[in-house]
Amino acid sequence: MLLALPGVAGVMEFAERGEGTPIPYDPPKRLVRSGIYRYVANPMQLSCFLVMVLWATWLRSGWMAAAAGMSMVYSAGLAEWDEAEDLKHRFGEEWVSYRSHVRNWWPRWRPYYAGSASRLYMAETCGPCSELRSWLEAQRPMGLEIVDAESLPAGSIERMRYVPRDGSGSVEGVRALGYALEHMSLSWALAGILLRMPIIWQSVQLVMDASGLGPRVLRKDEHSTDLLR
Secondary structure: OOOOHHHHHHHHHHHHOOOOOOOOOOOOOOOOOOHHHHOOOOHHHHHHHHHHHHHHHHHOOHHHHHHHHHHHHHHHHHHHHHHHHHHHHHHOHHHHHHHHHOOOOOOOOOOOOOOOOEEEEEOOOOHHHHHHHHHHHHOOOOOEEEEEHHHOOOOOOOOOEEEOOOOOOOEEOHHHHHHHHOOOOHHHHHHHHHHOOOOHHHHHHHHHHHOOOOOOOOEEOOOOEEOOO
16 A cells, blocks of 8 residues: 555546546646655556555465556556656656656655745744744755745635646645655655545544644734734
């Protein structure tokens, strides 16, 4: 399941950020460079190969090992050539620049970043929030700007909020933290991806809310600021 995680994450990014699917007849409308794609350009193919290799080892199957090898040959040959031509035609220099920094098969350790930064809104005067914020800033996230939630209109935010640089849709709470972790390093990115998985993020959010770390309405007056988690 862990080896399949990058592939599943790639599909999620296609849907959430690219407005498309892995199916050639319904490709993403945007060039996807967020999430797992900050680290490796072919997460689905990489996951497929790794899972098949693990199956071959576990089952001690030469046929499965051969299938894994064939999947890599196909992906690195015909599929890569076809996709590169198509994406270069559709996205031009954006794609060329991205692929000059992010490779197939061999992930980066630190994320690729280009253009404007995504934003993470966190309350400044909340104790747990400020501690988490200090930790996040100490990791030197790339392409992420951490902004005081108090800068937003009063009552407009109740949880930590992540706003992607492409404006494709913000998320809040546990999922916002998951996206923030993807700006740090490959290991933290995988943890963030796991945190954003369906069922997992709802369960974690439920536990946090039940523990007193639920939504808080941001209020402002002349003398104080009450803040959110």
